[in-house]
Amino acid sequence: MAGKRAFQQIGRSPRKVDGLAKCAGATKFADDLVLPRMLIARLHRSSLAHGRIVSIDVSAAEKVPGVKAILLGRDLPTPFGILPVSEDEHALALDRVRFVGDPVAAVAAIDEDAACEAANAIRVEYEPLPAVYGPEEALAMPEPRIHDYGEEGNIHKKVALEFGDLEAGFQEAEETFEDTFFFGGNTHLPMEQHAALAAVELDGRVTIWSSTQTPHYLHRAAAKVLGLPASRIRVIACPNGGGFGGKSDPFNHEIVVAKLALATGRPVKITLTREEVFYCHRGRHPVLMRVRTGVRKDGSITAMHFKSLLDGGAYGSYGVASTYYTGALQTVTYRVPRYKFDGVRCFTNKPPCGPKRGHGTPQPRFALEVQLDKIAERLHLDPAEMRLATLQPGNSLTANFLRIGSMGLGECIRRVVEGSGWKEKFRKLPRGRGVGIACSSYICGAGLPIYWNAMPQTGVLLKIDRGGGVCVFCGETEIGQGSDTVLAQCIAEILGLDLLDIRVVAGDTDLTPVDLGSYSSRVTLMMGNAAIQAAGRAKDLLANAVSEKTGIPVSRLLFAGGRVFDGEDPSKGVSFPEAAVLAEAKCGTIATTGSYTPPPSAGRYRGAGVGPSPAYSYSAAVVEVEASEETGIVVPRKVWIAHDIGQAIHRTMAIGQVEGSVYMALGEALMEDMAYRGSRFGVHKFPSMLEYKSPTTMEMPDVETYLVEDPDPAGPFGAKEVGQGPLLPVIPAVANAIHDALRVRIDEVPITPAKVLKALSAKDRRFGPTSFPDIPMPPVTRVATPAEGGTGRALEHETAAGGVRGGSRP
């Protein structure tokens, strides 16, 4: 739909609509809000990893001066959770605690000091239960169960999918590779600590302001747990001080402040401490992976069997979707004609894991891209050339029935190979220096919503004032990615306006149409399409009115520069405010809507809900590192990264997403580590920003970014995502560069100096896991591939509960 046409707004870099406010300290984040008579809340959290609550003594807490209310689990007994299949959380523990940090009680008091004192004065007696701190332990200890649902024992979810005749694929192979990888857990570490404020009006209606990426899902959870009609709860998503997926679940503290406000009749605010943010987590799952890949001598893949074992932590969160995602996107970069996936997620007594930038896909991408590097080495192929020769074509259907639209990965590889001087560097740099390449792909929004429904995933409402001002309402949530600006740009492009003529109202369940939230890289594509529809409808109303008045045919009217004019004689026309007045006189109040529903996915088998997307973005990265044989320290020197974005809506913001992704990936690759002490009830080793190492200004290398623009027909103006995809190739590219520098394989993330030194002294010059546990799997769901004439439906073992429908699907 886009072609290479000239745009007024799209592809340019106007100042963001909230740019100056953020640089003036004027943007109001959740903790910046203050209401008269506001109370402060604190949570009392479990000090035990796993236990039954015997008794809770709040008598001392009640005596603390200034305490107004204390809540326990029985005050909010309804379970909730982001996925309908795993509503396993309670706002406050009912009778069990499952990790250190599990909220047990809540206090509201006149100030923070009193609230802290009271929360600390609560005494909880526990009956300790045996705890598990890793998936292997969870497999070995089925009892006691952490939850009484899921698969057997402490296994939360098992997935077994097979696309095509796998064994035939391996028989076609000339070489078969089998490797084991481990990707350690890490966390979002947003700069803003989660905060929420709730207030109750005299008529009983509740408003919750929160640093949430998903106000609609919080709205649903709050209504359910508070037992109030959703129509009497208003959720306002404040701008998030960083999200990265960490503010995508409905959280205990958000529901607790609403209940405390109802209990006291006063506004109640909570702001988590940094330590609490570490325990809220929902970050990257630690994943153990076993990859068996059959290839021909030219590097083309004949079959792949991918196994993943996820350490889920204490609750479901997005975990069922995360499990599927560790197996979903292997097929969209290179041709994988036959593919099998076995995924297992275990419950453990640690903070719950969930979605972090790249949700479930950076771990398998690391494994796949490092294995490809090993394959290229064994086959004496250039890893860049080998990848180029085996690309999944555009406009195609993968073995697991994902529909690929535009596919710019080849161009991405060519750009980073040329930009980095790959051919002069690979295997040619002096010892201790090396380059590595890796590629990836990511979804532009999940094809299905989190709870089954037939409604659009996003809506935009647009109102035009008589003065020509446009106010646009959308439930999208600004988390720093620039969604408010993208929305304004799409509207401005269609109506020919300046961004200052457009007011964005976002993330407010009373005022704005539903948008499912800022996750799965869905906002630009989905909201953008809805915005184009709403603006197009408004444009039609104005154009008809202007045509009627001026006699210029509608087909010749152009909207640009704040005017509506004759394309054949630009001097003829009216100003935009005049056009608005003409339209309102003709049609009444000018307000239009737009909405967007992703196309149905091609896969019809159980489990086909995770992976389909309206479009896929592609990335390729070359990383150059310096790695010391003496110290094991790895320093990234430069990163060249190309990202197929379809069409950049805002060029500077797009590059900002790429650079931010590279930064976050380097942190994950080299230092970030969610480490716990099993010997001390699973407490976090270092829940602080000083000791949880993340890159500072001193560690960040230069980044050369190339935006590859191959417009996708599904995207607004051809645009695809950029918020998450560029993180994916960087981590394996670092590992591959270390191999080029020192000829060691580090098959485990984060790649710490200690691991490099161990690999240097190991016989096989490798550091990483060697074994993968044998886990009994359920009967595999077999699906014939498109090449085999498959229809997208399973061949056997399709249960009555399966198929494409069913509210419980992720």
Place this chain on the structure above:
Amino acid sequence: MSPVSRKKPSRRKVHVELRVNGEAQEVAFPPHKTLLEVLREELGLTGTKHGCELGECGTCTVLIDGEPILSCLALALECEGREVTTVEGLAGPDGPHPLQTAFADLNAAQCGYCTPGFLCAAKALLDRRKKPTRGEIREALSGNLCRCTGYLKIFEAVERASAILRGEEVGPIDGNGRP
């Protein structure tokens, strides 16, 4: 809020005159309150943010007598008689400080939460160095964490602001989002 009447004398409010963003402010607060808490909760200057309240992330950076300090580690009492500058004090009657426009134009503020701290730290640098090198900028901002940008646009914004302050012409943002 009345003075807390618990038998802990340390919580009795003290009266202090602070100079904040060029204005004298009379303020009463319990003596253990940090400058961060007094700015945000007593003076309503919520532009100054917090990320850890332990002196680890730099988000709460403000200027005291022109020097960047972590307001979460400073007792407000200690700041009596000293000049406190927060992000709200950076803009003048003529408009935003060049650092603010440069940060906005280059998208050096994504979520914007760490931005006030970076702006204050950068202002201290530009007040003493007319043309800082990239290395000096990295060093001066090394106490401030940002999770969104990867820092590169922040470096470029400081360089752009420094050029504006030296009276040099700065061009529009080019096609690659670079100045």
